[in-house]
Amino acid sequence: MYKSVPREQIADSLIHLRGLFREKTPSNEKDLRAQEKREILTKNLLSNLFRTKDHPTLHAVFEVADAFSLTLDGAHRLFGYELERIREFDLKLNAGRTHIIEAHPFDRDLPVDLPAVLGRDEAFAQSSTLRDLVPEWQRNIPIHALEDADWQQPGAFYIHVGTEDSLGSSLPPGAIALVVPISEAERLRPNPRAIYLLQFGNG
Incomplete structure (x- = not known):
């Protein structure tokens, strides 16, 4: 999850990115301000790099990600952290309880298979096999394609179904499920055959 990176290597990476x-050349006022911010950030990081503690603050990592247009994973890797390994520990520590997870890994260029054609509406109204739900797939699509508007539904998120708190649910323990908002009409009259996620303030 963490591998110490020599400070000289971090400095070389920052200089390379800068x-x-x-x-x-900045083409507008916004780009000019971003360049000025980037120059100040780099100067401060380079001057403080050898006087600070081994681990950067999360705020500093976010600033680097923003200034250099890096993914969160890329900014963390610069300082020696592998965010994808956190998912492994998350499952080991929290698998027993249902909890929200990231929609996808931080490796945005990871090739995945995405549906190309969806099955008929009837297949989604009852229990169906994956082949009936998605008869045709598109292969090796970068996972960041899921950020496009066609793939996202506002308010949707993923959960990992707990292995200890899912008794009586038709969702198998350990499954990953997509949660989508329901309409006001359904909220007032829930469908007895649907599965609902009730999220409380404490988890």
């Missing part, structure tokens, strides 16, 4: 952005 150099890449310096090659591009």
